[in-house]
Amino acid sequence: MPKITFPKADLESLAGTGPLSLEDVDALVQLAKGELHLRQSTEEELRVELQDTNRPDTWCVEGIARLLRTHRSGEAPxxxxxxxxxxxxxxxxxxxxxxxxxxxxxxxxxxxxxxxxxxxxxxxxxxxxxxxxxxxxxxxxxxxxxxxxxxxxxxxxxxxxxxxxxxxxFVPLAPAQAQSEEGGAVKDAQGREIPASRWEEPWxxxxxxxxxxxxxxxxxxxxxxxxxxxxxxxxxxxxxxxxxxxxxxxxxxxxxxxxxxxxxxxxxxxxxxxxxxxxxxxxxxxxxxxxxxxxxxxxxxxxxxxxxxxxxLEDKRTVRFRPADVERLLGIAPSPEEICARLGAFGVEARAEGEEVVATAPPYRADYLHAVDAIEDYAISAGLNGFEPVLPEAFTVGGLAAETAFADLVRDVAIGCGLEEAIGNLLTCEESVRGRMGLGALPEPNALHGGPPVRIANVMNQNYSVLRDWLLPTLLEVESNSSGALFPHRFFEVGEVCRWDGEENLKSRTEWGLVCAFADHEVGFSDAQAYLHQVLRLLGLDYVAAGERDAALAAQGASARIYSLLPGGHPSFLPGRAAWIWVPGSERCGLIGEIHPEVLERWKARAPVAAFELRLEPLRALLGRA
Amino acid sequence: MIEAPLSPNEEALLRAAPEDAEFEVHELLAAAGLRAAQAQSAAEALAARGLAERTERVASRTLHITEFGRELLRGGGTPEERIGRKLEGGPLPVQEAQAIEGLDKRIVGSAFGRLKKSGALRVAGGRVELAPESPAWRVQRARTLCLRLLERRGEDGLPWPPPGVEGAEEPSPAVSQFYATLEAEAVEALREHREEIEADLPAKRGKKQPSLLELREELRRSYRLTPAGRERKERLGASRPQVAQLTSDMLKDGSWREVEFRRFNIAAPPHVPVGRRNPYRAYLDLVKTKLLSMGFEEMTGSLVQQEFWNMDALFLPQFHPAREIHDVYFVEDPERGGIASAERIEDDALEPVALEHEGKGRSGSRGWSYAFDRERTRRLVLRSQGTVLSARWLRKAKVPGKYFAMARCFRYDTVDATHAPDFFQVEGIVTSEQTSFRHLLGLLRVFAHELARSEEVKFVPGYFPFTEPSVEVHMKHPDLGWVELGGAGIFRPEVTAPHGIETPVIAWGLGLDRMAMVALGIKDIRHLFTNNLPHGLRDLRGLVAR
Known part of the structure; x- marks a missing residue:
């Protein structure tokens, strides 16, 4: 939004107000949806930021002064x-x-x-x-x-x-630099100095x-x-x-x-x-x-x-509305005369015409798209602080979205297990979610992370160039910065991830996940497994050995509340020390294991880490079934 | 002088120690209820305090063969033995008797000299002969016997001196049994020639000749209470034994009645890892609870959105300066390059919204007078404002209804102490048949009161492309003075009419990061998120309601 600087005296003289204090200015520029930047303003010079991108006529001292002048006199110029x-x-x-x-x-x-x-x-x-x-x-x-x-x-x-x-x-205007007494060197595209004589010649x-x-x-x-x-x-x-x-x-x-x-x-x-x-x-x-x-x-x-x-610009300036529209929008019922008077004091020509008020903005404004624009002008002119606030009367029932409620439940369970909650940023770098995790640029897509991450097309800073599509990298980053904290480290995040998915309308899926990490001088698979079991047990899932899954499903049905661990490999984990977490309906609902030392070295983590990550959507689907 | 208190282990050992006799710590383990290492260090500590004195004595000696001795045996015996063996067949010339394969001439020479001198050999006319009955040769035989025995004993060695010799310890049953297996004659030989055998020990042989035998001594440390120790023990006797911890056993057998519990030594608090919420999340939870208590229902949605919902549906014209490439993050198409696009716009919302932009929509608005680009609108962006959710929700919103979202949003900004790469926006909508600007003001006043205990608010005209009228609410924060709490307004008809909504819809948004930072004592917005565990361990006092 534009910020402008001008002498206070210029404002005072154009607005015809006489001397104004900074406080006065602060209050008055609000008419123009302006904000006085007090720290950058002095008694001589004012710095004002204008908010209304649809009112370029307010982006200058004359425009602000005009509003003040009109508002004081009550008459449109x-x-x-x-x-x-x-x-x-x-x-x-x-x-x-x-x-x-x-x-x-x-x-x-x-x-x-x-x-x-x-x-x-x-x-x-x-x-x-x-x-x-x-x-x-x-x-x-x-x-x-x-x-x-x-x-x-x-x-x-x-x-x-x-x-x-x-x-x-023709001889163009020289840049200010070349015109100044000091005559700082002006350079051309090749970085050569443009000689002073050049500014006398045609270009x-x-x-x-x-x-x-x-x-x-x-x-x-x-x-x-x-x-x-x-x-x-x-x-x-x-x-x-x-x-x-x-x-x-x-x-x-x-x-x-x-x-x-x-x-x-x-x-x-x-x-x-x-x-x-x-x-x-x-x-x-x-x-x-x-x-x-x-x-x-x-x-x-x-x-x-x-x-x-x-x-x-006559076709762009006039709107018509009924006083009832004002009442409906603002909650007060002024008379047409009152509306017209207030609009007049805002530089708007308004007249009552039968049942309607016809309001015409001046030709230096092109923001009357709809009657609501004139009604707002009326409200500002009348003074927003004059409206008596009332409370919404209707009774409504509050509630969380199902996925948030479940995420909160999982957070409670993790905290109850003695884990400390972390929250990370979603915007990160590809190195974090791929390279440092031992994954190539295009890893085999699996349930946890897709092929390519969701990448930013117009990257500003390479450190923030992709959305995280799994959570484990966030916790490893926290761990790598935490060697000064007393061990053991037991922490978790329940957070959003966004995975690339070319099949989806939005080419992506936003999902919730749980990640827990355990770091200590000595830590292993069974540490992570113990916590995984507690978390899932508290959510109502029983452990069954991989070989007994079919029997359990046969006995309890397809939505049996059970989970199992299926040994499997993943480049982020030590071979033979990782397993996929299985629940009915989701072959790979999560991953558990000991982080590969190469991964830890790339993150510069100083202690071994065991961890697990779970997708919450399949869990919620399973637990939500009757 | 203040008497330094005894440690519990020292006290236990002192209680168990005999008043007037030497003791070894291992004898007291059961009585003191200590492990060997604990008792040993307690005894040393008592000695250091001058309550006990240390004595050392030789507990046992064992005779062992040296590596040199073993080497000789492996090579065929000691030089003396081998000379003797050569001469068993009769006298030999001196030269020949000394020619022994594999042995240094000097070693053989000095052995020959010793045998000759002791009388075990006789030399006459350049020939030498053995004197088998001479006492000296009997000694040699006993020595050889001893070396062979020692070789067999290995590391156990021979208890030395042999049993029955003056000064020897009462042999253990095992030692007696061992000696019993030897021929009486051999035992007798060992006893009789003890001193000659010991002549092979380093102490006797001097430095020039390597030793065949070594004597190992086991020292045993023992203690005896000093007069001060006895006095201290006496005083201890008057008090009950001290223990550090009540145990379930003590409760079971009632022994807690006979002990005294040691005073607790208060030191720096020990560390214990805890489970807890992240402070920023806890703050947001608090806000969430407030909103739920006011009857707000949650909205959620995708982090990736079409430009359509992020901007077009909010009536931001496509040519608007805030829609340039450097104002919002676009999503890359990983296959084709460039900006990825959604397949479609949901809910058949595209056409009615496009018509609003073009000035032909249901709201009757003049629109923005340009040709709406129906392709561009499908481009994917990271949502830059939570209002996206409000726009998406308009169709499903109940009337009356109150909705909120805590949406993670992304702004194209340099990340620094006041800009996080992504951040939470709290906002929502309110619908009802009678909603008006005054209701909006009422709602904002409740927010200020509920979220910051602020009684004083003022309303300032604001600008948002999607609301008209728009307002900013400033409140007097107890710590910060006047701050902006948020912005709000009534959705423009161009925003609501495409979805068939004719009642005014309040849209509101709150800027909570600054208040969260004050509540949590954080100066850098990035620290609201967890970068490391010590950061995460900020306390929660800012969340206590005032």
Whole structure:
């Protein structure tokens, strides 16, 4: 979520509040779903995080101040330039067909009569950056440029040219580094220093993409690196190469200028228009007169071929609801007048129309998808702490899911056997669940662990690249870190594992398991077996020798509550000292044995370990049968 | 001066020891009720305290043949014997008599010299002859006899001196029996020539000549009480015997009445391995119990989910910035590479949800104005929020109903002291015909009270893509001051309408990790999980209700 920094004085002056304490600010920014980061804020400068990803108009000091101002005055600000459909246009942008497949949309407006000052320029750059990054997906869908309008000639053309076309080479803005007095070295893609004189020379778009630091940073936002989208004025002077960089000639704005041209390009038309509307409102708040610019397209857009900016986006702003909807959602029954008044104090135009309230959000907002959005605005405007909380009245019966209840039962049994509970993380590395356990990359699938583990496709850290598909590695890791704890170590985990299973819809199965491990100076199969027997006996299962299983099943039926041990091998265990745990219905419900010394060495465990692991699902199925 | 207390074993031995006679510890084992090793160390301890003195005496001597002696016998006998055997047939030239195969000339030479000097050989005119009746030759015969006997006796040796000689011990029956098997003449010879035989012992032979015999002595250690020991014993007599432990035998025979129980020496507590819950689990159990007591029913589900349930069903548009590749873990397809996809979306939920995104859904929402990607939605992710379960549960939820989940979730974040690789999220839904925002606030207030004993709460506007209105609840925590307890809201109609639900559904989630860390005294979130056993052994006092 976007975080912005701005001078407190700027907020106070825009909101017209007079001096505010940090506490005041903390409370007031909540209107914008903002959170003041107190530790990073001072009496001079505020750091605010904005939560509403659907309200980019709040991601700037002007937007926050506007909410405060409106809320105090109770009146929505009128921005006539949004409504003035017939107003004289200040200029035109003519779109060339060549941009259609690359970056098809552009919108712009002029801001006159506001002399750029320090805080205003800073706030504009901050809004531009935040909008491009968070709302424009790192300039991919929305990018913004601002120019000295006094020097450019309309109509502006928007066209695509071959990236290496020398006719369209221009002097780009140098990165801040190259502009600073210290003049830190700026390097190209090959790591060579770019000499200061280079910033005085023209660059082709291809050179900008290849070597200009900004070009390289945002190269991913360019649809086709061989074709450059350019804005040029009537004299063919280049304004910019959106979404990358402005020209130094027209695209450099400094304090003292009072005629500005703002343009937005992008791939999603309504996002382009919304961003332009937000910037227009912001500049208007600082005293600028906004003059619309018309864009002419040679192809169809969702809103036609001739589009004026700022655009009213009228089809996206209005919702209708009945006061009963408010009552149902909020649990209070305000009158339509009250609703309209509160919405007005939130910058929303609202009027009662028969049985309904019609609420229209301002054109710098595009978040009214449904009536609930306006109803929330009403609630916030009325103040959430004014709602009297009531308790849900309906009687409901609580309860655990069957698998959790069984897992808890097994935990109780293990604790009763004197074992200490551990809980491990589910995200681990392949080495842990395979290599260190003596298993190859693709072990023969068995009941305990599948073939491949569930792997992360976009790994951030190799230590967390797979989901554990069995539990024993978790306990061996604990043991390897526990040589300082007094022996004996007797511990367990009842936890979730996730196994790859190509047959399943979700290609995996999430299951519960029990693992118990025993480490001591001397420890063996029979130690683990004794505990296994206690655990299963307390769950109601009797031991039968492997050879007597058929007889027991014949006598007690297919769901006989019995278990048995079938000698078997597993690479994690010493040969001849491992056995599969059998229960009716599950040939391999678990595994028990002495951990192979090679495995212990790989885990750097210092004491022998005997262990068993059980799948809980087959056990629960067996015990749950009538 | 304070008298150091005796150990129980010392006391037992002192009680059993004779007041005025030498004793050996093995004689007292039964009386003291000790094992040999215990009695031995108790006796030494008494000696160290000056309560007993140690004496040593020779208990027995046995004569043994040395390895050198055995070697000679194996080679055909001692040099003296072999010289004698050569001369039995009559006199021989001196040179010839001394030519004995396999023996060092010097050894033969010195044996010849000794025989000659003792009178067992006579030399005349360059020839030598044996004097078989000479006393010296009789000694030689007795010596030879003795060596042969010793060789047969092996490690047992011969009790020495032989019986009937002055100074010899009263022979044991076995020794007597042994001597009885010998010819009387041989026994007599051994007795008579005892000293000459002993001349073969190292002490007599000096260093130059290897010895044929050795005498082994068994020393026996014995003790005698000192006057101080006698005095201490007397005082002990006045008190009853001390024991460390009451036993079932004492209860059976009533002997506990005659003993005194030794005072317990309180030292550092000994270690005993225990069974116990993991503290974080115990904390979560506590929360679970609270939720159950409030009538919440549990929801569970798969760790792997389609993007659909993780995001689309929660009305997060597919172009949303929080859905980039670096915001959620995708599952790899191990066969084809790339991101794995589910076969299908369950419950026929795909189309109604897709239509909501496109603005053509049942809720009447404007939607997100884009073409919903029905393929992408099947891609598999590790669930990033417990709300997935709430979304999946909407269709099966009863009305009225309250539901919760404690779901392990995964966030694409760098793992550090505030981010665990996976973590628990506690959240759920509440349905009823009359559910409203005010009920939601009421519920949050109960949570704050039940989970943190917090009376003071405040509500702050919040944002979640799937709820409207949304709220964050902050509470005054007794230890932390104002903290965020969680977020909640009423599900957007775009979330509920695709499942045919028209009543408002409360969705809530709690952030409990920070409170758990405070309760358990943990600074690093990773330590909520078990990395090693000492960590796991944190105490549980934070779980005691205030």
């Amino acid at each position: 009128g921005y006539s330039f949004f409504a003035a459909v017939d107003a004289q246009t200040a200029g035109e942008i003519v779109v060339d067909p060549s941009v259609e497949g690359l970056r098809p949309y552009v919108a712009g407006f002029l801001a006159r009569g506001y002399t750029v000052d320090g805080p205003g320029l800073e706030a504009f750059i901050s809004a531009q950056e935040v909008l491009c990054r968070n709302f424009g997906r790192k300039r991919k869908s929305v990018a913004i440029g601002i120019y000295d309008a006094s020097r450019l000639r309309f109509p502006v053309r928007y066209l695509a040219v071959p990236a290496d076309d020398r006719r369209y080479a 082709t778009p291809a050179q900008i993409l290849a070597d200009h630091p900004t070009g390289r940073e945002y190269a991913a936002a360019v649809a086709d690196p061989s074709r450059a989208t350019l804005l040029v004025d009537a004299r063919d002077e280049v304004l910019s190469f959106p979404p990358l960089i402005n020209s130094r000639g027209l695209g450099r704005v400094t304090e003292g200028m009072s005629e500005l041209f703002v343009e937005v390009t992008g791939t999603v038309l309504d996002h382009v228009l919304l961003a332009a509307n937000i910037l227009a409102a912001n500049l208007a708040d600082r005293g600028a007169r906004i003059e619309p610019v018309v864009t002419r397209y040679p192809y169809d857009t969702p809103r036609g071929r001739v589009l004026r900016c700022p655009h009213p």
